[in-house]
Every structure is written in C-alpha cells, then in structure tokens.
Amino acid sequence: MSDWIHVGRPEEIPAGQYKVVELDDTQVAIVNYRGAFYAIEDICTHDGARLTGLPLEEDQIVCPRHGARFCVRTGKAVTAPAYQDIDCFPVEIRDDGLYIRDNRWD
Numbered sequence: 397m398s399d400w401i402h403v404g405r406p407e408e409i410p411a412g413q414y415k416v417v418e419l420d421d422t423q424v425a426i427v428n429y430r431g432a433f434y435a436i437e438d439i440c441t442h443d444g445a446r447l448t449g450l451p452l453e454e455d456q457i458v459c460p461r462h463g464a465r466f467c468v469r470t471g472k473a474v475t476a477p478a479y480q481d482i483d484c485f486p487v488e489i490r491d492d493g494l495y496i497r498d499n500r501w502d
C-alpha cells in the first residue's frame with residue numbers, strides 16, 4: 397500500500413478547474429468539481445493522450461485528441477472513442493491540504 401502524498405491546497409484549484417501532479421510516475425489531475433475534489437489519471441484510454449488541456453464540461457473531462465469524455469467523479473468512459481474507464485485515486489482534505497494515494501495495487 398502506498399503512502400498518502402501532499403499535492404497542494406484546495407484553494408489552489410478553483411471550482412471547475414484542475415491541477416496536474418505526479419503520483420508514482422503517473423500524471424494525475426486533481427479536479428475541483430463543485431467544491432469536491434477528485435483525482436483521475438491524466439491519460440486517455442483510447443490512445444494515450446493527456447486528458448487535460450480543455451475546460452471541464454460539468455463533471456466531464458474531454459480528451460483534446462479525439463473528444464472522448466470521462467466522468468471526473470467516477471473515471472467512467474462516457475463517450476466513444478474511449479470504452480475503458482480511467483483510474484481514479486482517493487483524495488483526502490486535511491488541515492494542511494490535499495492528499496492523494498495510489499491504490500491501484502492494494
């Protein structure tokens with residue numbers, strides 16, 4: 397089980413925006429959707445493009461390369477051409493900021 401890592405403070409990420417951090421060599425987008433924070437892998441399951449770059453559309457992130465959409469709350473692939481979900485990571489808000497943890501191999 398990996399440790400929790402500090403990735404910044406909530407006020408650094410306004411609602412509707414995201415910040416990219418590195419977690420065990422994986423690019424992860426920390427997303428603020430309506431005041432709740434989610435952590436998603438920043439790699440499209442269609443063809444490996446970075447998912448970040450475009451503004452969020454409600455709770456969806458849109459791949460800049462071919463337009464697949466993923467839910468930032470669940471990682472679910474919402475539209476073609478992606479059919480495989482992206483990884484999501486647990487987020488905690490503590491007194492000193494935001495923490496995420498890589499739980500893929502728990």
Ligand code: FES
Binds near residue numbers: 440461477
């Ligand atoms: S690489 Fe993301 S939709 Fe094709």
